[in-house]
Amino acid sequence: MSRTCKGLFADSPDDKFYVKDFERRAVAPKDVDIDIKFAGICSSDLHVKKSEWGPTDYEVCPGHEIAGIVRAVGSEVTKFKVGDRVGVGCMVDSCRTCECCKNGDEQLCQNGMVQTYNDRLRYDHHPDKGAKTYGGYSTGIVVDEAFVVTIPDSIELDKAAPLLCCGITTFSPLYHYGLKKGQHFAVAGLGGLGHMSVKFALAIGAKVTVLSRGTAKRDDAFKLGAHDYVDVKDPEAMKAAAASIDFILDTISAKHDLTSYLSLLRYDGKLIMVGASPEPLDLVVFTIIMGRKTIAGSPIGGIAETQKMLDFCGEHGVAPEIEVISADYVDEAYERVHSADVRYRFVIDIANTLK
The missing domain is CATH 3.90.180.10 (Medium-chain alcohol dehydrogenases, catalytic domain)
Structure with missing residues (x-):
């Protein structure tokens, strides 16, 4: 009954x-x-x-x-x-x-x-x-x-x-698209999804950078264990980080300059989108063509x-x-x-x- x-x-x-x-x-x-x-x-x-x-x-x-x-x-x-x-x-x-x-x-x-x-x-x-x-x-x-x-x-x-x-939404693209130990990983946006991706990437053994507008979340990023922080509004910081990252997880759910984030990828780098902007995003196609870069999306x-994600969290103390x-x-x-x-x-x- x-x-x-x-x-x-x-x-x-x-x-x-x-x-x-x-x-x-x-x-x-x-x-x-x-x-x-x-x-x-x-x-x-x-x-x-x-x-x-x-x-x-x-x-x-x-x-x-x-x-x-x-x-x-x-x-x-x-x-x-x-x-x-x-x-x-x-x-x-x-x-x-x-x-x-x-x-x-x-x-x-x-x-x-x-x-x-x-x-x-x-x-x-x-x-x-x-x-x-x-x-x-x-x-x-x-x-x-x-x-x-x-x-x-x-x-x-x-x-x-x-x-x-938020756990499976961030674990799934890292697992499916193959983030590896020793690679340089970055997350765009440090919210519910972003903070989980930092934890997962650290547990995998990647070098982790947080990409965010301004410096308000810098301290939080380092408290979570990130190795580096880039203020995407700072032209010099973006120039210094150019072509240095293997894998970016984009968690931003608002309109943003996708091309500037793609410029941070190394050749054969990947940018995976899990944030859903309600507005179309602009893309300069040569940004991906000339670096043989991948841009893709992922849901849950x-x-x-x-279950694999939960077992991983249990084994590695991720929460x-x-x-x-x-x-x-x-x-x-x-x-x-x-x-x-x-x-x-x-x-x-x-x-x-x-x-």
Whole structure:
């Protein structure tokens, strides 16, 4: 039978969050029922609440950085048992039949992954086809075991939550595009994504540089362990860094001068974009032609890659910098995220504060 959970909901772009009881579906044979302990706040949550990334299907309960404990499992579940520490990220289903899904890239599903919230379960194989998805700002969630991952014991649950989005978003391109020990890595932008990429690159054994406008984040960069910092507004600093970097991860989600960042790459260098600018970016094509450079993009990773990321974090002691907040602070947290006033991820203490 279904169970009643509490969730944080919004009914319009400017609506404040309110607490409401709602029903999670009954546990089907392949389902995992999770008591949510912590949920991270991603900047994409703000965009969805504001209906800025296409029309939002209100009422909406955001949250796709979910960490919790297994409460119950379906009769055919083989991967998990009651009491396991688990996570759920940005997707809860995919077609499972296309080339991407079969290759473990469910995030690239050619028929469309089903997002953890603000979406509809649309595939015939799902027992709750047609139902709307509600996210992790809630006390519980029921998810097919194929879209649940194990959180290693060495990672605290509150710090594990952001790994399900900002962690995999930065790990996936470093892993897929082959950042190697000893290479010179740089991140453009030092926010939630940027700070995780610094940690991953250091764990891989790369030399790490932070690229940022101005000097406001210089001290933070070195506290995170970066070896160097370049103020991209300083012409002399940019000239000194030219043609010196092997791999740039671009996390900037606003319009910026892409060509100037490409000029920092060595020949055969790579610039991988994970930040999504709402405006087109200008590119001087000769910047990539004459250095045989690569520019590419990357979303989140697939389920197997997400598990690989969590295992890597557990083994290397990689975890995000977080600020744990109560459920009644979420509206204020959204304002602070909008103002970039967070170092570097808000995490809601769901279990103790969503009442």
